[in-house]
Amino acid sequence: MPTTLPRSLVKGYHPAALFRPRSLVLIGDPVQPEAPILAANIAAGGFRGNAWAIGIEALGLRPVESVEALPEAPDLAVLCLPPAALEPTMAALARRGCHAAIIPGPAPDLGAISARTGVRALGQGSFGLCIPAIGLNASLSHIAPATGRLALVTQSAALARAVLDWAAAERLGFSHVIGIGGNATLGFAASLDWLARDAATGAVLLDLRRVRNRRAFISAARAAARTRPVMAIRAGGRTADASGLDDAVMEAALRRAGVLRLAGLEDLLAATETLGRVRLRPAAPGPQGEPPATRIGIVTNGIGLGHLAADAVIAGGGTLARLRPESLAAFQVLMPSGWVVGNPLSLGPLAGPRLAEAAAMLAGLPEVDTVLALHAPAPGEAPPDAADAAAEAMIAAARAGGGRAAPILVGWVGQATAGRQRRAMAEAGLAVFATPEAAARGALHLAADRRNRAAAAELPSREVLELAPDRAAARRILAGARAAGRLALTVEEGLGLLAAYGIPAVPGRRAAGPEEAAAAAAMLGFPVVVKVLSPDIPMKSEIGGVVAGLASAEAVRAAAQTMLARIPAARPGARIEGLLVQRQAARALELRLRLGEEAMFGPWIGFGPGASFAAVAGEEGLDLPPLNLALAHQLIARSGAARLLAGFRGRRPADHGAVAEALVRLSQIAVDFPEIAGLTIDPLFADADGVLAVDAALTLRPQGEVGELSIPPYPAELARPFRLRSGEVLEIRPIRPEDAAALAEAFRRLDPEDIRRRFFSPLKELSPVLTARLTQIDYDREMAFVGCTADGAIQGVARLIRDPMAPAAEFAVIVAKAMKGQGLGRHLMERLFEWGREAGVTEIAGQVLTENRPMLEFVRRLGFSLRRSPEEEEVMEARLLL
Incomplete structure (x- = not known):
């Protein structure tokens, strides 16, 4: 629709x-x-x-x-x-x-x-x-x-x-x-x-x-x-x-x-040359899990050009296509006798139009996503018409795919004789470059764009991390800091808030001085760590504000006395608010999780190695909240800590899933408490048994200030039960990305005639692109309520899409055949009306086929007015003022 x-x-x-x-x-x-x-x-x-x-x-x-x-x-x-x-x-x-x-x-x-x-x-x-x-x-x-x-x-x-x-x-x-x-x-x-x-x-x-x-x-x-x-x-x-x-x-x-981020104007123009001209065929997964649209095949009339392009592809993070044996055999007839067939594929300086033929053959292979066809002026092409023939053949080869074959990017090197042919190919709509490196950069731009857009529309698994945080406890902690006139929370308070959100935190007790610290250590059990509590000293270990490995009350007392005597001299004027005694955790991989804010895009989440590695450039991955488990795993993979989590120097791999859960829980803190200005967990210990937060620094915004997320969070508060006329109870809730598989299954159970009437055409399957569009929605401008049974099966969907520039919206609804007559469709629509009013929608419209009499009667009963569409005779327009 x-x-x-x-x-x-x-x-x-x-x-x-x-x-x-x-x-x-x-x-x-x-x-x-x-x-x-x-x-x-x-x-x-x-x-x-x-x-x-x-x-x-x-x-x-x-x-x-x-x-x-x-x-x-x-x-x-x-x-x-x-x-x-x-x-x-x-x-x-x-x-x-x-x-x-x-x-x-x-x-x-x-x-x-x-x-x-x-x-x-x-x-x-x-x-x-x-x-x-x-x-x-x-x-x-x-x-x-x-x-x-x-x-x-x-x-x-x-x-x-x-x-x-x-x-x-x-x-x-x-x-x-x-x-x-x-x-x-x-x-x-x-x-x-x-x-x-x-x-x-x-x-x-x-x-x-x-x-x-x-x-x-x-x-x-x-x-x-x-x-x-x-x-x-x-x-x-x-x-x-x-x-x-x-x-x-x-x-x-x-x-x-x-969106593909580019470095500057030169990069923008280079990407435009490629992305403004070529159309990619539908992606197929690469071998051994490689992402699509990264496998590049190179064909050239000079092996030197081929090697320059191949080096540029590899240096830029691209992948050279691995040609199958049957593919290699097919190219043998185009090669000079005795030449080795491979990637890059060199046909020799007298290739002429055969270069275009080979490029077209490469473009048709399923194991190739992009083709680089490289040409240098050759003695046998000295007459202009011979070189022009090679260029015309390349134009025909690039056009022949029609979106079904891999795109062909051309590197036509030279100027005195090649410049005119390059202009002719550009006028014909080809992506053509003056150097093999520029052509390789174009192929990498294609790969980056395809990966970016595929990642943004990736269909996550069904797995949903069901959170049940103790929000009341978290609110008490934040309120206590404000009541004390503080915007910076103590380590103890920060760890307490993390524990309220299910992030395991090392046990600890606050102490006013050495004697209390020794008593607290005895209660916690040895060994312990003693830390100074000061809002003015973020990096405590740098000035002796952290002492670990204390195995007795005497050792704790002595360390506390030394610390309290040393700190004022090292940091004159720093406020000392006591000591924190924590049970010492077993050493593990140290990670850092951060919640911060940037002026243009608001709150962000950072993840990377902790402690001394935390400041290493390029080691931290960044993303925006809210995160689900799929996004958390992607963030981990982009960070410098990913290789550490996999295990190193004989260390067992850490629990990747526990780290991802900690990121999702940190994201939920950002959603629930927009008054938090920043939160750093450093270190978060991670090993094969899970994660443990050891230190936390949390600061609040001034009273009345809140942060706004760039991406609206999942509105879990809108979930409610609904009892069908049969007595069965369904959960009515907003759709979420993890519903992709369930939605596809529900679609397969629909009556084919209902599908034709809903989508105005017969569809056998929901494509991955359409599934992503229907499940990954912007909750500020669109809502889709689903009715689900206890096992998660979707029985009906009602959707309302707002016009971003006007207080109007379009609706769509479909219900499983077994659920018709149970009141589900009406209830879903009433939930949409409720959401629409809250969102400022004043008028709802939809289109219904004139032959779809049950739907026409359904919308009439809901109060819609009907009129025949002036553009389409077989369509009725339904409208409702909210």
Whole structure:
């Protein structure tokens, strides 16, 4: 069922008015520097719609005296005005019925002006908007972009001009160029929401500086990345944070959304050359568990080029395809007599069109995901027509796959004779490079994009870590610290909170001085560790604030006395709040788990080696909460601690599952207590028997401040029981990613006719992509309630998808045949209505086949009104005001 909503369901601003306008007005003050540029570009673009101008003359734009005098309400307004004139003009536009604008100049209070007038805008400082397919060039560009499948969303006018200039030389075109500027009201999320549903967009390029709404951005980016490559760069990340932590958090956020993070403009252009041109075939798993789309086959007319490309692939973390014996035998007929067949595959300098033939054969092999075809000028190709024939054959080979074969990336090396052929291949739509290393980098970009998007849509196992934390105990601990006027908790308090969430913590007791410490040690049992308690000393061991291996009361007393005498001298002014005596845990692998916050994407979770290894660059993996077990295992695998968990120097492997559970529990703490500013567990001991938290540092935010997660957590509080008419009780709860297998099983049990009526086509199976889409949802903008039996079998699903730009939503519902007549469908819909009202939805719509009389009667009884769709005779539109 389509997710777009009829225009009649929304009021005021609608995305189509901005991103597919049918009419526009340029309102300009000729004194503004942007006004003449925009006037000339709009006039020259050949816009396929009505275009007017107010206050400025422009050839091809019909002059109008005022907003009120416009013959009709324009979809889009371009405002080149001084800041003081913006609000009255936007108010006039709103009264006339125009609610979308572009503001290329300064607009210091644009967010507030938009809120007051109801006009949503790109800006301030917007580069403008280009939609070549409809002849719209309302931008500050020096060059008109060609029509194509790329979309560029940028905050930088300079970067936009650079990309457009490069793309023109590379014969690449655009579906959209969107300059969001200051991102005040319409920015990345609104643009990505539109592009995610735009069939003309094949790949998206993002220039990220400031994300205003982290949740909306991640949600929209994920929606776009499900169906096309989305790539992002960030200028100024290291300038703002030299440590690189902010950049690492952003990369983690983009990874969760399925977006490919690139290093800079050069990397962006290289990735665009590849991802903007090629289409991948459906991925098949690699041998021995290798991820898909990483196995690269190389064919060349010179083995030196092949080796350079192979080295670049391996150095970049890629994999050379291992060709099967039957595949190798098939290539023997193309090889010079006596040459060895392998990967790279060298056909010799006189290969000519045979190079293209071999590339096509490689592309058809199931064990090859991407082909690099490398060509150097050869003596036998000296006549231009011979070299041209080789290039034309390569164009035909690259086009022949049609999405069924692996993509062919071409490295056509040289300039004097090869440059013209390279341009011809680029014009034909091939991804073509001037060096073997650049071609290899293109293949690696393909692999990275495919892995990123596959990981974001990975179907987790059924396993769910059922948490039952003692939230009341945790609240008491935090309240006690605030009552004492502290934002920093003691180690004892921090470990107590971890224990409340099921993370095993070493037993300990607080002591005021040496005598109490000795008594506490006797109660805990020897050996023990004594630590100083001070909110001003985070790294206690560095100044003798931790003493381990104390085997008697006398040893504890002496260590405590020495510690309390040494610390004031080492750290004058540090507050000493006593001592912590802990039973000494057996030595094990030391890990560090962290919860912190980054300005753009909010709370994050870090995992890596603990103690002295904790600060080693690149050893810590990062992700965003909330985490489930599948995401926790992925985080562990990305960290430098993964190889340590596997066992080393005779040490047995640690309990990987226990570590993953600890990460999920830490994630739940972040969800439940957004007033926590930071929490570090260091070390967390891990061995074959499990994990044990030994030290914890926790700080709170000032009273009233809370952190906002980039990704909404699972709303477990919405789960409730429901009794069927038969007396059987089902659990009604929001769907979750771990329901993937259960949903697929439920689909297979459905009546084929019910499937056809629900999806408007006969489906035999839910594809992995569709399963991920239906189970991995954004709970802020979408809800799906499932009815489950005690064994987890799904008996019915009802879904409500909000329009992100309007208080409207679309519904869908389906119930197992055995459950019909039991009241389940009605109850699921009523739960959706309840959620929709809470979420601000005011109107619900859906489409039902006219032949589906049971569903039509069902929605009538729920209060929906019905009318025949004006676009589709066999479809009825159902609507309900909440």
